Amino acid sequence: MTLRYAAAALLLAMPLGGCAVAAVGAAGAVGLAAAKDKTLGESVDDTTTSGEIKAKLLSESFNRFAEVDVEVNDGLVLLSGRVDSPTDRVEAEGIAWTSVGAHDVANEIKIEPAGGFVANMSDEIISGRVRARLIGSSTVKSLNYNIETYDRVVYLMGTARSADELKRAAHEASVVAGVKQVVSYVRIREPFATPPAPTTQAAPSYNPAPDPTYGTETDAELLGVNY
Numbered sequence: 001m002t003l004r005y006a007a008a009a010l011l012l013a014m015p016l017g018g019c020a021v022a023a024v025g026a027a028g029a030v031g032l033a034a035a036k037d038k039t040l041g042e043s044v045d046d047t048t049t050s051g052e053i054k055a056k057l058l059s060e061s062f063n064r065f066a067e068v069d070v071e072v073n074d075g076l077v078l079l080s081g082r083v084d085s086p087t088d089r090v091e092a093e094g095i096a097w098t099s100v101g102a103h104d105v106a107n108e109i110k111i112e113p114a115g116g117f118v119a120n121m122s123d124e125i126i127s128g129r130v131r132a133r134l135i136g137s138s139t140v141k142s143l144n145y146n147i148e149t150y151d152r153v154v155y156l157m158g159t160a161r162s163a164d165e166l167k168r169a170a171h172e173a174s175v176v177a178g179v180k181q182v183v184s185y186v187r188i189r190e191p192f193a194t195p196p197a198p199t200t201q202a203a204p205s206y207n208p209a210p211d212p213t214y215g216t217e218t219d220a221e222l223l224g225v226n227y
Contacts, residue, residue, distance in 0.1 A: 050070050068082075162188065
């Protein structure tokens with residue numbers, strides 16, 4: 001099965017994400033695997049990678065990285081939260097890349113002063129409300145979505161069964177009171193391709209010439225795109 005990114009910054013002026021998802025342990029990941037559209041092994045790998053990166057960040061410096069949140073879905077690592085300096089932001093991403101389970105890193109860390117307990121609680125409430133709306137939607141498979149919220153910006157991760165479902169999930173998040181922006185790093189699950197009809201005529205055997213441009217471009221920072 002192939003998946004494609006719908007890395008979209010859904011500027012739908014409104015809130016919600018959920019940090020509780022990131023706290024699910026390995027046992028919880030196993031329990032949810034059957035309900036989610038991902039294998040048990042993928043769920044455990046993502047949970048292990050998330051815990052490993054968070055532990056490395058706190059080991060490096062609790063004071064500098066305590067407010068950095070880590071969410072992982074299918075090898076895509078989302079860093080959100082805040083740090084004090086650009087150097088800390090770059091270092092946090094570097095630490096995330098040291099995990100063998102990190103296939104891509106989206107760095108959404110903000111450089112700003114601490115928001116305090118009230119701001120953190122507000123984000124948690126928004127995440128919970130977004131989760132509730134996804135659960136209540138008849139067209140969204142809520143278990144396929146992870147939610148993080150920081151400074152009233154809601155980050156969605158996971159797998160959508162279609163582009164229409166993703167739009168619906170983004171809309172549900174955007175209408176939550178207090179949401180300032182919705183950013184999507186959700187992948188859209190591609191439908192299975194219909195195999196070609198069998199033929200009795202042998203197809204020519206050949207190896208296509210390699211693309212000379214492949215691998216010549218430098219990697220750019222992974223960003224959400226306006227949806």
